[in-house]
Amino acid sequence: MTTKELIIQIKKKNSFLCIGLDVDLNKIPQHLLKLEDPIFEFNKAIIDATHHLCVAYKPNIAFYEAYGIKGWQALEKTIKYINKNHPEIFTIADAKRGDIGNTSTMYAKAFFEDLEFDSITIAPYMGKDSVEPFLAFKNKHTILLALTSNQGAFDFQTKQVEGKELYKQVLETSKTYTNSENLMYVVGATKAEYFTEIRKIIPNSFLLVPGVGAQGGNLQDVCKYGMSENVGLLINSSRGIIYASNNTDFAEAAAKNAKDLQQEMETILNK
Amino acid sequence: MTTKELIIQIKKKNSFLCIGLDVDLNKIPQHLLKLEDPIFEFNKAIIDATHHLCVAYKPNIAFYEAYGIKGWQALEKTIKYINKNHPEIFTIADAKRGDIGNTSTMYAKAFFEDLEFDSITIAPYMGKDSVEPFLAFKNKHTILLALTSNQGAFDFQTKQVEGKELYKQVLETSKTYTNSENLMYVVGATKAEYFTEIRKIIPNSFLLVPGVGAQGGNLQDVCKYGMSENVGLLINSSRGIIYASNNTDFAEAAAKNAKDLQQEMETILNK
Incomplete structure (x- = not known):
């Protein structure tokens, strides 16, 4: 999916919500455990109930x-289900990978080509040649x-590296990577005051923002300091949506919480 | 496995060799591709031919x-095969994971409890609460x-962070983590001159050292600057051993290259 297509979806749905599919068998409704693939059945119900309210789904690979x-089978079924039924939705493999060149290429193929995710989260510690294979x-x-x-x-x-915080060095250095136009960034919502500084370095890049809700971040603040001309934000909520209820009404309860966030986003977008 | 048991194995085998099981179907002997599980069959042959020469195996999870x-099935079969037939061998899941607390716990359970690896590689970027769940x-x-x-x-x-390089900050900060006695570190062989400085910070910790051979590192230099009282080194070789030949003699060729490295290690240990 191109960034332009993502922006079109955001404007069409009046939403920049990403739903984290972090399925924990200890937390899902117990009646699902009798089914053959409880993880997939849970995801399917959540997707059916929320796909019109969000623009992205983000399974955290650890849970699979x-x-x-x-778990791996449930992940495959989930991504195929999304791509088949809702191809307009942006998909994120929250994998936080990062390895030397040829190994990064293996990961990129697995997530981009075989599983057909639109994106993947990557740790920057190993630098340029661990990131560029994904950007290709x-x-x-x-x-x-x-x-x-x-x-x-x-x-x-947040430690000072040659006069500025490490995360700023990561932002600036990554802009010099080949195909850096394919970069987005994870920036936590719990530190809304940092967004002003971040936008000076990457004014237009999309930011995936965890930490709204459960981890204490505030949607209004994030948008105030972090929104770009083309929105440029994907706000993630996982537990706050998917575990809204652990009874048979879990999907409707998830949809209700997703709708609350979507409506807050609609108000912000139409300001 | 305890660190003490690892040291006993090193002294018994006169080896601190770790063999990287990075199986690429494009590189293994073509006759294996006709078998039902070529990845496992390749690993099994390599393990059968080399287990007496090394003290550790390290599958890089990306390749699986x-x-x-x-791939996941082949990984499960491989680790079970090692644990059943060679329980004295130290196993490393080269996964380079790292995520927030509850997610790190999921990864730790997957690799330590379900797959029964002795260890896992972890990226430090997300800090204390991403590492401590593994240390527990x-x-x-x-x-x-x-x-x-x-x-x-x-x-x-290698960038300066508050007066010292980031990797040194990582070493020092990680020493303050709860259960830090369960830490080892990845230090590349291509930078042997760094080992002196590293040993000032962590005199006794085990170091997993990639980059000998294929990536240009020198075993003698690494040992000169990096060896501790209890050896404290696991030298990894992947491609240089497992792809020594891609004919039907691949396992013997791998054993020959492993033996060369083991004998060089024996000479160093007995100096």
Whole structure:
């Protein structure tokens, strides 16, 4: 999917919501556990109930790997279901990969070609030759970790590196990578005041923003400081939507919470 | 496996060799492709031919994920085969994961409990709460990326952060994490002169050292500057061993190259 197509969807749906499909068998409604593939059935119900309210789905790969081959099968079925029934939706493999060149190419093929994700999250620590193999794929997007929403972000990301914080070095250095137009960035919502500085470095890039809701971030603040001319934001919510209820009404409850966020976004977009 | 048991194995085998099982179907002998599970059959032959020469095996997870469910099955069979037939061998899931707390726990369970790896490689960018969930597992080891062997390492890892290079900040900060005794570190062989400085910060920690051979690193230099009292080194070789031949004699050729490295190690150990 091109960035232009993503922007069209955002304007059409009045939404820049991304729903995180982080399926934990201990948290999903118990009646699903009797089915053959509870992870996929849960995702399918959530997707059926929310696809008109969001522009992106983001399975965190850890939750699937944790269930071994069954988890991997559920992931394959989920991405195929989205691509077949809702090809207009932007898909993110939240994998946080990053390895040396030939290995990065293996990961890129797995997620971009075999699973047909539109994008993948990548850790920047190993630098240029760990990121560029992902950037080489046309109309695929590499979402680089810049400033994450967890407490550990302060260990290294906000430390001063040659006069500016490490996450700013990551933003600036990554702009010099070949095919850097295929970059997006992860920036946590819990640090809304940082968005002004970030937009000075990358005025138009899309930012994937975790941490609204469960982790304490505020949607209004993020939009105030982080929104670009073309919106440039994908706000992720996982637990706050998919675990809105753990009864048989879980999909409707998820849709209700997604709708609340979508409507807040619609108000912001039409301001 | 405890660190003590690893050291015993090193002394018993006169080897601190780790063999990287990075199986690429385009590079393995063509006659294997007719078998039902060529990846596992390749690994099994390599393991049968080399297990007495090395103390560790390190499958890079990217190579398995690239083949989807079949790859994942081959990985499961490989680790089970090692654990059943050679339980004295230290196993490393070269996964380079790292995510926020609850997600890291999912990865840790997948690799430590379900697949029963002894260790996993982890990227440090997200800091303390992305690493500590791995450290919580007893007799399991978390191998943190410090200074990698690729060109991109110079993008961020060697940049000055508050008066010292980022990789040194990673070493020092990680020592303050809970259960830091379960840490090991990735340090590339291509930068042997860095080992002196690294040993000042972590005198006894085990270092997983890629980059000997194919990437240009020199075993003698690494040992001269990097060896600790208890050896403290696992030298990895992947392509140089497993792709020594792509004919039917591939396993013997791999054993020959492994033996060459092991004998060089034996000489160093007995100096």
